Amino acid sequence: MPATYETEAVVLRSIRYSEADAVLALSTREKGRVSAIAKGARKTTSRLGGRLQPGVLALVSIHEGRGDLGTIRAASVIDAHAGLWTEGHRLQSAACVLETVMRVMPEYEPSEEAWHLLTRTLALLARAPAPPGPARLDPLVLGCQAKLLVVSGLLPLLTVCARCGAGPPLPAFSAASGGAVCxxxxxxxEPVEPGALAALAQLVGRPLSEAAEALPRESAAGTERLIGLVLREHLGVRLRSAAPL
Ligand SMILES: [Zn+2]
Known part of the structure; x- marks a missing residue:
């Protein structure tokens, strides 16, 4: 039955739909990931258009039609995360996070944990100065991705062999077997870079605000790779923003 609901939402992606309209992928607090059309969003005079950019946190009113695509009836910005736009690097980091949520979180499966993780990550990205190095290896990006593995039930075994239960040394990793292997x-x-297992465990165990301390810079690429192997194995997902595996 058609209905209109109001929810907090983060814009994950905006795609041109027609001359005037855009289709938005949203992470919503009430319903999880949904798609909705923003009519007139591409017109320069639109009340919706300028507001609903990727990374913006808004209160939206969505009318559910008969298909999968809802229609946005109204939107008001809660936090535009303006800090993301003042420095290119932070916008890129945010793009990595938005892509990860887009690809990892299923449609119509709300998760309060995933919601808090996404909004917390964007708030921190918008506030903190950008660290050196590529945006995809930003500790906040990898910290968010690591915690999304937990939320999704995909966190691999990191401290004992996933095949026999032996302790370290664990020089290899098998996403198919469920984690590190002796x-x-x-x-x-797959061979594992030294320090990557420990870094991933630290990112999972410590608050997101401590991601920079949890992740030694030399372990960032190896940690990204572990996350990528898990996403590829269990979800068939390869993030475009990540390095090729
Ligand atoms: Zn073993």
Whole structure:
């Protein structure tokens, strides 16, 4: 039955739909990830258009039609995360986070944990100065991705062998087996960069605000790779914003 609901939402993506309209992918607090059309959003005079850019947190009113695509009836910005736009690097980091949520979180499955993680990450990105290095290796990006693995039930075993239960050393990783593997169980597993398992565990265990301290810079690429291997194995997802595996 058609109905209109109001929810807090973060714009994940905006795609041109017609001359005047845009289709938005939204992460909503009430319903999880949804798609909705913003009519007239591309007109320069639009009341919606300028507001609903990727990364913006807004209160939106969505009318559910018969199909999968709702229609945005009204929107008011709660936090535009203006700090993201003042420095290119932070906008890129935010884009990595938005893409991850877009690809990892299922449609119509609300998760309060995922919602808090997304809004917290964007708020921190908008406030903190950009660290050196590529945006995709920003500790806040990898910290958010690591915690999304937990939210999605995909966190691999990091401290014992996923095949036999032995303790360290764990020089390899098998996403298919569920985590790190020891020397004896390493057949078919991927080599793991030293420090990456510990860094991923630290990112999971510590608050997002401490991501920079949790992630030694030399372990960032190896940690990104572990996350990428898990997403590829379990969700069939390869993030465009991440380095190729
Ligand atoms: Zn083993």
């Amino acid at each position: 020397d004896g169980c390493g057949a078919g597993a």
